[in-house]
Amino acid sequence: MRFAYYTLAFVVVLLLSVMGYRGMISTRPPIEMFPDMDHQAKYKPQAESKFFADGRADRPLPAGTVPFGRDALRADPAFLKADDFHYDGKLPDGTFGRGFPAGLAITGAFIERGQGRYQIYCAPCHGALGDGNGITKSYGMLTTPTYHDDRLRGMAEGEIFNTITHGKNTMLSYADKLSPDDRWAVVAYVRALQRAAHGTIQDVPAELQGGLK
Template sequence: MRRALLVALLPFALLGCRQEMAQQKRYRTYAAAPLWPDGTAARPLPEGVVAQGDLAFLAAAAQPEVTPALLARGRERFDVFCAPCHGLAGAGDGMIVRRGFPRPPSYHTARLRAAPAQHFYDVITDGYGVMYSYAARVPPADRWAIAAYIRALQLSQDAEIAAVPEARERLR
């Protein structure tokens, strides 16, 4: 009886195993397709199409205007992510270096003073030498803030007192 029931149900079980979903008719990339007026399966993107997130990414990756708020944010992010290796003044003497790790270059060398702000943004994004990429840890807007703060550090360490009139008055 049991065997007869299994034999009777076997055709129904086999009918449920059709491969229609796995073997769908589809066009291969760049195949001819008479369905479309241009005769190709590859469809051009409609005018004005932008990939999801691209506009926001491009806006964040654009170099912003330097403001006191940007410098404050840059200092905060620099202290968190950069100062352990580069030191608080950017001289390359951070706590990690004191523990035996390789010394990063000072921001106050002639080469890095002449580098554009984009260089610092790119190094934070992609890494350089023994420094690994911080792209996953530091958002693009914060990378620009850090780059602006590095510029402020460079100016502060090589400034002449004549360039800061208020400070000159306080020293008298």
């Protein structure tokens, strides 16, 4: 019998404590059973830091990283100074431009940079030769085009840049993986692939032709 009283008292206290607070709003922080890392040592954006010598909690981007998204790019001072052709592949009238931005030197090293990026990001679908026969073809990606038809050979460099930036249908955007300059390097390498696919023995320096025949 004694237990019945205890149980009754327990139930009454439980009910009162649960129901009694219904509808009461408190400004005090809730009692946390599972804090789930709510409280942690962290910096808030644009706050001060005593740790870093320059006193800023916001850290500058490490060299070589690619800012993600358009807004991040716009925050880059180089972007603000830049022309639309360099960053969009477009001329002031909105059409795609031909050639390469004036600020870029199209050197062997630049094309090699494009080759490396191409082999990482494009070759799985477009193939090492740009003929559209990458490894993904055998897994069902059948719409990858070859670069060697007249349409893509005649396409403005700015439009290829735009395709890399925004993607097209089943091809996704590579803007978060390739900086604008790297995208131009890939465009230069696509041009090199196209040139190579339509080359003749006459394009090879005379002293090297013997080894090819």
